[in-house]
Amino acid sequence: ILNVEQSPQSLHVQEGDSTNFTCSFPSSNFYALHWYRWETAKSPEALFVMTLNGDEKKKGRISATLNTKEGYSYLYIKGSQPEDSATYLCASTNTNAGKSTFGDGTTLTVKP
Amino acid sequence: DAMVIQNPRYQVTQFGKPVTLSCSQTLNHNVMYWYQQKSSQAPKLLFHYYDKDFNNEADTPDNFQSRRPNTSFCFLDIRSPGLGDAAMYLCATSRDRGPTAGETQYFGPGTRLLVL
Numbered sequence: 001i002l003n004v005e006q007s008p009q010s011l012h013v014q015e016g017d018s019t020n021f022t023c024s025f026p027s028s029n030f031y032a033l034h035w036y037r038w039e040t041a042k043s044p045e046a047l048f049v050m051t052l053n054g055d056e057k058k059k060g061r062i063s064a065t066l067n068t069k070e071g072y073s074y075l076y077i078k079g080s081q082p083e084d085s086a087t088y089l090c091a092s093t094n095t096n097a098g099k100s101t102f103g104d105g106t107t108l109t110v111k112p
Numbered sequence: 113d114a115m116v117i118q119n120p121r122y123q124v125t126q127f128g129k130p131v132t133l134s135c136s137q138t139l140n141h142n143v144m145y146w147y148q149q150k151s152s153q154a155p156k157l158l159f160h161y162y163d164k165d166f167n168n169e170a171d172t173p174d175n176f177q178s179r180r181p182n183t184s185f186c187f188l189d190i191r192s193p194g195l196g197d198a199a200m201y202l203c204a205t206s207r208d209r210g211p212t213a214g215e216t217q218y219f220g221p222g223t224r225l226l227v228l
Contacts, residue, residue, distance in 0.1 A: 009152065034216060043116065044202070044219040089155070091217075099209065100217065102147075102154040 002026055004092050006103035013080050014111050020076045021106040023090030027071035032093040034100060035064055035075055039086040047075075047088075080110040115139070118203050118220035125193050126228055133188040133223045135203030143209045144186040145217065146178060147202040155202055161186060162209055190225075198227045 005024045013019050025033065032051045038044040048057040053068040061078045077084055087107045091100035117136045125131040135144065143162050147155035159168045161180045175197070177189040190197055200222045206215035 004154070036217075036219075041221070043221045044204075046216045046218070049216055099157060099160070104152060104154045107152075 002092055002094060002101035004090065004101050004103040006088075006090055006106050008106060009104065010107040010109070012109045012111065015081060017080050017110075018076070018078045019080055019108065020074050021088065021108075023073045023075070023092075023103055025071050025073075025090070025092035025101075025103075026094065027068055029094040030068045030071070030092070031095045032100075033066055033073050034091045034093075035073070036089040036091065037086045038089060038105070044089060075106075077108070080108070082110045082112050084108060085110045116203060116205055116218050116220035118201075118223050120223060121221060122224050122226070124226045124228060125190075127195065128192045131190050131193055131225070133190075133201050133203075133225070135186045135188070135220055136184050137205045137218075138184070139205055139207075139218060140183060141205035141207050141218070142183075143206045143215070144180060145202075145204040145206070146176075146186070146188050147204065148197075149200040149202055149222070158188070160209070193225070193227045195227050198225055200224050 007022050034049050035047040036044040048064045050066040055066040057064050063076045066073045087105040089105045091102045093100045119134050145160040146158045149155040158172045175191050180186045202222045203220040204217040206217045208215050
């Protein structure tokens with residue numbers, strides 16, 4: 001069983017602040033790392049998938065980086081807006097398990 | 113729009129009374145998953161179907177069963193719900209499954225189950 005950890009568990013920021021949080025995963029037999037955003041009362045939706053060490057992905061004000069050698073990924077949000085309030089889940093797939101293991105998520109609240 | 117639909121969004125059942133949650137997809141994906149998610153915890157994979165091939169997780173209780181009568185539909189049956197089964201149940205699909213695919217999953221909005 002993979003151990004995927006996310007920190008912090010929750011985060012409260014003011015509108016306009018930039019923020020980041022972390023996903024840690026086992027680096028051995030790594031294959032892919034997914035980030036999902038889960039807004040209240042909606043479906044979790046995929047943000048990024050990364051597979052290569054050093055990958056960086058960007059979607060609007062949100063970006064993510066990947067370090068497969070040390071087993072972590074950062075998600076950055078620049079100039080947070082209230083609509084960014086959600087739980088952000090990461091999921092790691094390794095070549096042995098053949099399926100994704102999710103972290104507990106980081107719940108972000110952006111105050112106007 | 114292609115999507116994953118779960119019904120109902122909220123389900124209340126009585127302790128020990130069988131309950132079925134449903135999931136349908138218009139994505140024509142091969143793989144369908146059922147997850148259980150309790151407050152502030154990671155979604156826990158219960159089982160998945162790769163086409164008609166059922167794959168149960170080792171730690172999924174026997175109380176949980178699943179059916180996939182066709183590509184579009186998948187059901188989660190809880191034979192005798194206990195208080196500990198109260199949770200959010202998420203259905204997801206992917207075109208293929210990892211590791212070689214590392215496939216992105218598409219989720220439904222979930223069904224929140226309350227057991228009285």
